[in-house]
Amino acid sequence: MSNHTHLFIRQATILLPTGEFLLGDVKVQGSQIVEVGANLAVDSAAETVEINAQGLTLLPGVIDPQVHFREPGLEHKEDLFTASCACAKGGVTSFLEMPNTRPLTTNQAALTDKLQRASQKCLVNYGFFIGATGENLEDLLTVNPTCGIKIFMGSMKGPLLVDEETALEPIFAKGDRLIAVHAEDQARINQRRQEFAGISNPAIHSQIQDNQAALSATKLACKLSKKYQRRLHILHLSTGEEAEYLRQEKPDWITAEVTPQHLLLNTSAYETIGTKAQMNPPLRSPQDNQILWQALQDGVIDFIATDHAPHTLEEKAQDYPNSPSGMPGVETSLALMLTQAEQGRCTIAQVSNWMSTAVAKHYKIPNKGAIAPGYDADLVLVDLNTYRPVLAEQLLTKCGWSPFEGWNLTGWAVVTIVGGQVVYDRGQLNTEVRGQALRFETSTN
Ligand code: DOR
Numbered sequence: 001m002s003n004h005t006h007l008f009i010r011q012a013t014i015l016l017p018t019g020e021f022l023l024g025d026v027k028v029q030g031s032q033i034v035e036v037g038a039n040l041a042v043d044s045a046a047e048t049v050e051i052n053a054q055g056l057t058l059l060p061g062v063i064d065p066q067v068h069f070r071e072p073g074l075e076h077k078e079d080l081f082t083a084s085c086a087c088a089k090g091g092v093t094s095f096l097e098m099p100n101t102r103p104l105t106t107n108q109a110a111l112t113d114k115l116q117r118a119s120q121k122c123l124v125n126y127g128f129f130i131g132a133t134g135e136n137l138e139d140l141l142t143v144n145p146t147c148g149i150k151i152f153m154g155s156m157k158g159p160l161l162v163d164e165e166t167a168l169e170p171i172f173a174k175g176d177r178l179i180a181v182h183a184e185d186q187a188r189i190n191q192r193r194q195e196f197a198g199i200s201n202p203a204i205h206s207q208i209q210d211n212q213a214a215l216s217a218t219k220l221a222c223k224l225s226k227k228y229q230r231r232l233h234i235l236h237l238s239t240g241e242e243a244e245y246l247r248q249e250k251p252d253w254i255t256a257e258v259t260p261q262h263l264l265l266n267t268s269a270y271e272t273i274g275t276k277a278q279m280n281p282p283l284r285s286p287q288d289n290q291i292l293w294q295a296l297q298d299g300v301i302d303f304i305a306t307d308h309a310p311h312t313l314e315e316k317a318q319d320y321p322n323s324p325s326g327m328p329g330v331e332t333s334l335a336l337m338l339t340q341a342e343q344g345r346c347t348i349a350q351v352s353n354w355m356s357t358a359v360a361k362h363y364k365i366p367n368k369g370a371i372a373p374g375y376d377a378d379l380v381l382v383d384l385n386t387y388r389p390v391l392a393e394q395l396l397t398k399c400g401w402s403p404f405e406g407w408n409l410t411g412w413a414v415v416t417i418v419g420g421q422v423v424y425d426r427g428q429l430n431t432e433v434r435g436q437a438l439r440f441e442t443s444t445n
Helices: 080-090 108-121 137-142 165-173 186-195 204-208 211-228 240-248 260-264 269-277 286-298 333-342 348-362
Strands: 007-015 021-029 032-037 049-052 057-060 062-067 092-097 125-131 148-152 179-182 232-234 254-258 379-383 412-418 421-425
Touching: 007 348, 007 379, 057 348, 062 080, 062 333, 062 348, 080 092, 080 108, 080 333, 080 412, 080 421, 092 412, 108 125, 137 165, 148 165, 165 211, 179 211, 186 204, 186 211, 211 232, 211 240, 240 254, 240 286, 254 286, 260 286, 260 333, 333 348, 333 379, 333 412
Parallel strands: 007 049, 007 057, 062 092, 092 125, 125 148, 148 179, 179 232, 232 254
Antiparallel strands: 007 021, 021 032, 057 379, 379 412, 412 421
């Protein structure tokens, strides 16, 4: 790696780690930020690439801590290349991906295969969860590198469903690696599925997998986490009840996340977009939206994930309950949240904390999530001056649709930088760029 400045970002409105903004420049050498300041001297080295960032805001790249990128095995929905292109366009410079691919990511061989595929195809940085099956305790303790153990307590079929307390307990009891839970009570869901059988209006999904199903699983996960003081992360919190419960009962080793769709969409979306609004855990009421927002503002919810879960339009066009649950998100998440900031709902610094800094902190990803010397140059320049609608034909996700089509948003990524390399620039991808495997500073890794 040369010592010359490779990248010189000029005259950006830079979000500093203090939350303040500086109109200034950022120098990047190789993959790292080396200097941040007003009117930095330009190196004369010929290989310096200059980016004129006048009028644009520079933020740490988004780290999306929950995505389903479908490779291997389900590439007709998405693959690591198309998903990472969508990330680059959305300002997402790192992601943590879930184990419900084919084969399931439940052992070292499957994890190594994913890392290998990602190193060949991914334009942004990557990390992968290991899935718990109830029968792979040893793998959960030994595989490397991983951001953590994923447990589907509900909303899953096959080996990845671990819904009995007797099967959950040994996972919490042994080891100290982060456990991330999809918290829905499968027994309750099964029972309500029978009660509401035969209804094909997708709105019934939110009643079958109701608030109580989510609350009861979240309580069980917290109970086990407290019993063993085990690091727990609650994925995609969706209900006001869970947020109020965590407000009372949240030791510092438990964190929680929320998705933009659980903040911004509610059950009224079934009327307008039908099964595209179907996901697990389901969309809730406007009142749940409100309580989740407040919990995020108050720090009860720690950060934001998209749960990017693409399915083809053909798959989604089936009648409920044959329509699969899940919606894409990496391309729209940052603009959605920055639009909320521009509309006064929160600040830009909060959005950046929720979508980058806090994620790096809680997953213990070193050198990411801030614009400061010594940090990795994973950066996004956004335009907060213009509004553009979400258009299906412009999406890079293989599934080709978004639940937010037609929404007029600001804060779209203009330039995205991964490890000091420009991967997206004003509509153009540089598909030669490759991300790196993320590192996690845990005692077991
Ligand atoms: O809606 C969802 N879809 N929620 C999940 O947790 C899984 C995901 C998928 O993989 O399709």
